[in-house]
Amino acid sequence: MLNVLLQRKFVRKRVATLRERLFRTAYAWCHNRALADDLVQETSLKALENAGQLRDVRTADAWVFAILANCHRGYLRRADAVIADSDDEATEAEAGPEQVADQGALVERVRAAVARLNEEHRKVLTLVDLEGFSYTEVAEILEIPAGTVMSRLSRARRRLKMLLQSRMAESQGQISYLKGKR
Numbered sequence: 001m002l003n004v005l006l007q008r009k010f011v012r013k014r015v016a017t018l019r020e021r022l023f024r025t026a027y028a029w030c031h032n033r034a035l036a037d038d039l040v041q042e043t044s045l046k047a048l049e050n051a052g053q054l055r056d057v058r059t060a061d062a063w064v065f066a067i068l069a070n071c072h073r074g075y076l077r078r079a080d081a082v083i084a085d086s087d088d089e090a091t092e093a094e095a096g097p098e099q100v101a102d103q104g105a106l107v108e109r110v111r112a113a114v115a116r117l118n119e120e121h122r123k124v125l126t127l128v129d130l131e132g133f134s135y136t137e138v139a140e141i142l143e144i145p146a147g148t149v150m151s152r153l154s155r156a157r158r159r160l161k162m163l164l165q166s167r168m169a170e171s172q173g174q175i176s177y178l179k180g181k182r
Helices: 002-030 033-049 057-079 097-116 119-130 135-142 146-180
Strands: none
Touching (some): 002 033, 002 057, 119 146
16 A cells, blocks of 8 residues: 555656656647647546556656557547647747747747648657657557657658758748849
8 A cells, every 4th residue: 555655656746747748749749738738637647546557667757658648549539530730839038039030930830840740750759859768668658669660750750851841942932032023
């Protein structure tokens, strides 16, 4: 009984520490702030309810992110729909207006490109590149082979690069078109 209480206390603290990362990942997956918050909340509750199932505290982060992946999968099954993208802007107080605008535009371009990736690629990309999980951990979180993680990540990065380059080429074309109109 005491061991379960200690494990619950550990899980509660760990989930609190991971909350921002969980939200960032959930938002990257669903592009909806309210839904991301709901997924994190559901993940937190399930982690606490199932704290006794955590076998190794060294794998706690991957275990919690696996719960998040399962919550997201469950939501998609229940909703049976694609989640719509919503606006989200982050600004830095120290930056000047031009820098904030440039950073905001870059963030929006990257978010839009990530949103165009299919769900499998988006999940692998955010877990590895945004959250820093190893291929093995991502394989456990998503319940897929490590080789599949590597191939999906490679394809996701290639597609993301292509989307960002084509978006930049479009922007450059619009700028040169506007300059020629003077």
